[in-house]
Amino acid sequence: ATFGGIRIVNLYVVNGQDVGTDKYAYKLRWLEAVQGWLIKELLAHPHLVVLGDFNIAPDERDVHDPVTWNDHHILTSTAEREALQRLCALGLHDAYRLHRDGRPDDDTREFSWWDYRQAAFRRNLGLRIDLTLVSDALRARCLAAGID
Known part of the structure; x- marks a missing residue:
């Protein structure tokens, strides 16, 4: 859809x-x-937003346990992450990371998906696999991003 340009x-x-x-x-x-x-x-459409369920956690900051969720697992494999990086290389930026860059003093652990087994939601054992990517033309206009 196109709305307001x-x-x-x-x-x-x-x-x-x-x-x-x-x-x-x-x-x-x-x-x-x-x-x-x-x-x-x-x-x-240079003013482009691509959002949704990507089923890929962009990097280790986006998983509750990077050791468990490694290259041998779906959603976190190197090939999937490289494919996502190629999408971003088109001039798309992860809106969430524009505002939460994972600095050492930023201990935010926000996820968008949790396995329904073993009380993963309650224990915050999740992954961030739902993303909003904004184009170069919209990057400066992205004032905030988060997970609800």
Whole structure:
């Protein structure tokens, strides 16, 4: 949708099931295809917001336990994170990180997803896999970002 000159894309990236499966390979191919599509969207709509369930935790700051959630796990694998980085390299910026850069004095542990098992929500054992990316043209206009 385009509203007030800002193009908004609501994106759902498939989960991918498990690293090494056909569904994982499909996820990586889909991310490559969406990258090509977003290049065209950015050319037509420089004021672009891409948000939704990316099913990728951008880096270790975005998981409750980086040792457990390592390269062998879906949502945190190197290939998924690299695909997300390629999307950002188009000129998209993680709005959350624009305002919470993970400095050593910033101990904020906010997540957008928790496994429904083992009381993960109550124990804040989550991941930040729902993202809002803003284009270069909107970066300075992004005054705040958070997780509700």
